[in-house]
Amino acid sequence: MSFFWMVLPALVLFLVFHTIPVLQGIFYSFTDSAGYGAWDFVGLSNYTALFSDERVLSAYLFTFQFALVATILVNGIALALAVGLNGRIRFRNALRGIYFVPNILAILVIGYVFNYLFSNSLPEIASALGIEALSTSILADPELAWVGVLALAVWQAVAFNVIIYLAGLQTVPAELYEAAALDGAGPWRRFRGVTLPMIAGFVVVNTVLSLKNFLQVFDHVVAMTNGGPGTATESISVLIYKGGFQGGEYGYQIANAVVFMAVIALFAVVQFRVMRNRGVSHA
Amino acid sequence: MDQRRSTRARALAAALTAAVLAGCSWHGDQRTTLVFFQFKTEAMQYFKDLAARFEAENPDIRVVVDNVPDAETALRTRLVKGDVPDVLTLNGNGPFGEFASAGVFADFSRDPLLRDVKPAYVEVLRALGAGSPGAVNGIPFSANASGVLYNQDLFAQHGVRVPRTWSELMSVVKAFEAKGIPPFYATRADAWTTLSPLAPLTAQTTAQSFFTERFAGRTTFEQGWREAVDKLGTLFDHTQPNPGGTGYEDGTTAFAQGKSAMLLLGSYAAPQIRSSKPKFTIGNFALPATDDAARTEFVSGVDLLVTAHADGDHPAETRRFIEFLMRPQVVQDYAEAQVAIPALKGLKNQDSVLALADEGRTSGFMDHQFIPAIPLGPLTQQYLIDRDRTRYLRGLDSTWDRVAKRRTWGLGAVRR
Structure with a gap:
């Protein structure tokens, strides 16, 4: 009984601030509401309009490409760093601390710092060195602006993933490495044959979480490009915010958000299934 | 024992829940509070000082100046929450027309204050959008060129x-x-x-x-x-x-x-x-x-307009504040500081930036x-x-x- 009472505040909070707004949102997705004032029901027309809206489709394309590349990069780099930081190296604890720093900085704050670096410092350095390709701001180039956003996102997200991988690496018993070494396995073979299967669960969790986070990318884009140049780096979250609040198409963008929520949930389930099966077969 | 722990847990839970739901509805001040939504970042200090002067003249009113970046978006999010500020300054642009058409703002078309405003600017606002036919949902304060x-x-x-x-x-x-x-x-x-x-x-x-x-x-x-x-x-x-x-x-x-x-x-x-x-x-x-x-x-467009919530809680106090804002000296000081054209009849800005603009013909944005x-x-x-x-x-x-x-x-x- 007392457990019930202990859970109650959290449950109330969750219902009031999460479940009810979600249901309200779904309700508004069937209206032409601007978020205020009078509105009418429009049935499913918001949803059908979504699929022919180029701006929405290109936002989906951008977001998925971005999330895919970012997830692969973040997990690759984080795993490599974690293996390094788990080894017997000098200043190990200090280095672990330093590598964690990006995680405690607010994305918006470092976003504006990166913005400055990419729009002012980098072009200046590049033109001093005579590198023509980088002498103009890549954030002003519709083809390349996403790379700037990606750099910020990866730099910031690696920190947290390193911590998870480090935790995972500590669960691998040292005997396994000793046995593998006795069998004559080199470092790469030991990593493939021992480390990776043993921390498969952590890889699954990390990739699922990173992908989900990167699909919802928002702050990075706002700080670096604000969706520009043009609409080249508009992610779905940015589009929902801009179209819904700046453009006054609240109902329409809520419908977008509902679809997006379903897509993310579907993605997480599929990914979880696939990766868990592979993880199990490895072990 | 179990019973007692449960009771204590229940009391704690109730207190927590109540605290969360009640939020911070603390009223220590006897004055009427007006929320003044101010969109112009460049004139933040000017309007803060004005609000302080108004408070000094009207000891029964407290003015909370809400300065936000990206004002239209911020206002929209407030409207979604049903939380409309009492008095607002806004730019006379498309979003203003949209809010006005939705009936968010008060109608000033029969207001004596509007009679002192240069008619061209009143027309600009009317054309942007209105809550009902013929309504003017804001008072032009200054214009730009x-x-x-x-x-x-x-x-x-x-x-x-x-x-x-x-x-x-x-x-x-x-x-x-x-x-x-x-x-x-x-x-x-x-x-x-x-x-x-x-x-x-x-x-x-x-x-x-x-x-x-x-x-x-x-x-x-x-x-x-x-x-x-x-x-x-x-x-x-x-x-x-x-x-x-x-x-x-x-x-x-x-x-x-x-x-x-x-x-x-x-x-x-x-x-x-x-x-x-x-x-x-x-x-x-x-x-x-x-x-x-x-x-x-x-x-040329209306650079800044003053408006009010259509059915705010404090109409009398709001009125006093708007009358204060529309005093010729207030409008003129603002126009000179912000290099804008004062919207009131008979006022002029001698700034070099506006030398050619004042007499010239203009079209809307x-x-x-x-x-x-x-x-x-x-x-x-x-x-x-x-x-x-x-x-x-x-x-x-x-x-x-x-x-x-x-x-x-x-x-x-x-x-x-």
Whole structure:
């Protein structure tokens, strides 16, 4: 009984601030509401309009490409760093601390710092060195602006993933490495044959979480490009915010958000299934 | 034991829940509180000081000044929450028209305060949108004049005269380029700044009824805007090298340092420019889009208007505050500090930036007629990068039609 009472505040909070707004949102997705004032029901027309809206489709394309590349990069780099930081190296604890720093900085704050670096410092350095390709701001180039956003996102997200991988690496018993070494396995073979299967669960969790986070990318884009140049780096979250609040198409963008929520949930389930099966077969 | 623990847990849970739900509804102050939503970042301190003066004159009222960046978005999020401020300052633009059409703001059409306002500005507001036919949902406070800002010293030094036609403008451009001075300083990185020259270009090269026709589906951007858009491209061919990464702040600073002869922004940019160089003499001429000097005119809009919540909780106090804000001295002080045209009859601003604007004929900002759901700024920025006119204009047309189809209200002026 007392457990019930202990859970109650959290449950109330969750219902009031999460479940009810979600249901309200779904309700508004069937209206032409601007978020205020009078509105009418429009049935499913918001949803059908979504699929022919180029701006929405290109936002989906951008977001998925971005999330895919970012997830692969973040997990690759984080795993490599974690293996390094788990080894017997000098200043190990200090280095672990330093590598964690990006995680405690607010994305918006470092976003504006990166913005400055990419729009002012980098072009200046590049033109001093005579590198023509980088002498103009890549954030002003519709083809390349996403790379700037990606750099910020990866730099910031690696920190947290390193911590998870480090935790995972500590669960691998040292005997396994000793046995593998006795069998004559080199470092790469030991990593493939021992480390990776043993921390498969952590890889699954990390990739699922990173992908989900990167699909919802928002702050990075706002700080670096604000969706520009043009609409080249508009992610779905940015589009929902801009179209819904700046453009006054609240109902329409809520419908977008509902679809997006379903897509993310579907993605997480599929990914979880696939990766868990592979993880199990490895072990 | 178990029972007691359970009771204690229950009490704690109840307290926590109550605390969370109650929020912070603490009233220690006996005064009536007015929320004053103030959109103009540049005039933040001015309005804060004003609010303090008003509080001193009216000890029974407390004014909470709410200064926000990106005011329209912030206001929309407040409206979604049903939390409308008591008194607001806003820019007289498209979103204002949309809010007004939704009936969010009070009607001032029969208000004596409106009688002292220059009628042209009242009409601008009425045309943007109204909650009911004939309503005026705001009081114009100041206006701006958007043309081309120019460095008067550089013009005098090189013996260049202010152009009145497109050809003359092109000769001015060539004259400065021959001297190695970039004619314009582009601020393309901030997408909205690209609309500043586009507004006079479209106003002068299309018929006045263009937007009415476009709403009715009788014309397209591809037909109507071709000339304007080409000329916009031409202007941006004559900027500083590598214009891509420069934004509003960097551009205004560079202009103040004499790094370009002209800047494609309106009078509203003058305070920003002078912030780095107070004595800088800036001129402002109407951007000529055709070779017919008689068509050359400034684009002017209501830079700041004062309005109130349609059914706020404190109408009497709100009224007192608005009357205070509309005092001629308050309007004049603001206009001088912000380089704006005072909206009250009989008031004038002698600033060099407005010297030509006051008497000249003006047209309204076309982007205020534009459907806000269409990202006109970013799309124009995109065009200036890739220069694909057909893609840009067709894109505008198809987005316009699609948005118009899925929206049943809030398009253009009041339609209900």
